[in-house]
Amino acid sequence: MKKLYLLLSILFLIYWGCEEAAEPEDCAGVAGGSAVEDNCGVCDDNPANDCIEDCSGVWGGNNICGCTDSTATNYDSTATFDDESCEYDTTTPTVNITFPINGTTVYEIVSITCISTDNEGVEKVELWVNGVSTGVTDDSEPFSLEWNTTTIQDGSYTITIRSYDTSDNVTDSGPIVLTVDNTLSIPTTVELYPITYNDGFQISWSQNNDDDFQSYKLFGSLSENMSNQTLVYETDDRTDTTFIITILNSKYYQIVVEDLWGFQSTSNIEVGDYDFELWGEYY
Known part of the structure; x- marks a missing residue:
């Protein structure tokens, strides 16, 4: 009896080992299928459809990475994600007064000219008198600032021109001293002929x-x-x-x-x- 039981056990093991093992199912529920789920949760068997990670680290995202700071020199108006690539202009402009020369006596309206340059561009130049802004500016070359001396007292004044570049960097010119004397500004006299x-x-x-x-x-x-x-x-x-x-x-x-x-x-x-x-x- 024991021998019969042993024989039946051996036959059962032989039968079970010969039976084909069941295959696992893929993400679509297909046994032995090749579909896989990508990082965006999409299940298919086409690797070309797998989503990718965008520049901001978002899977399946469509962000455009770049500099989003409009004050930066490499500002990208199409960028939707700041990738910390912004670069800034820190170079100050240069400015020099070309007319009149230091020590000149002036009267009425004086045209003060200067040359100003910058690596990115000059936004404007501004006339300063005795360390105070006159509000007189020029934003196009050749730069010329009209100073009306008829509204001030005669005397000596220190003149500087401040240059502003397009990145808000500022430079002042070297000063010159001008003497205002509006006693020289009377009109040319005319001759009254004999009547x-x-x-x-x-x-x-x-x-x-x-x-x-x-x-x-x-x-x-x-x-x-x-x-x-x-x-x-x-x-x-x-x-x-x-x-x-x-x-x-x-x-x-x-x-x-x-x-x-x-x-x-x-x-x-x-x-x-x-x-x-x-x-x-x-x-």
């Missing part, structure tokens, strides 16, 4: 050709020293240099030239007079 009479006093004068010409004013007075004078005529046309007076209210005349800044110069004085006969007498 003649022909159906009225014919008053004429030479033309003023200053760039900042504003007006002629003709004044009349009964006094030789032009006291108590009255305004007879005014014009802002520099070519209008003749006026006819038909009604005699004054005897002495003078032309005042005024410029754009209110400075004036006076001409010589001429007398407007004529003799006429009345009952055999000349008056």
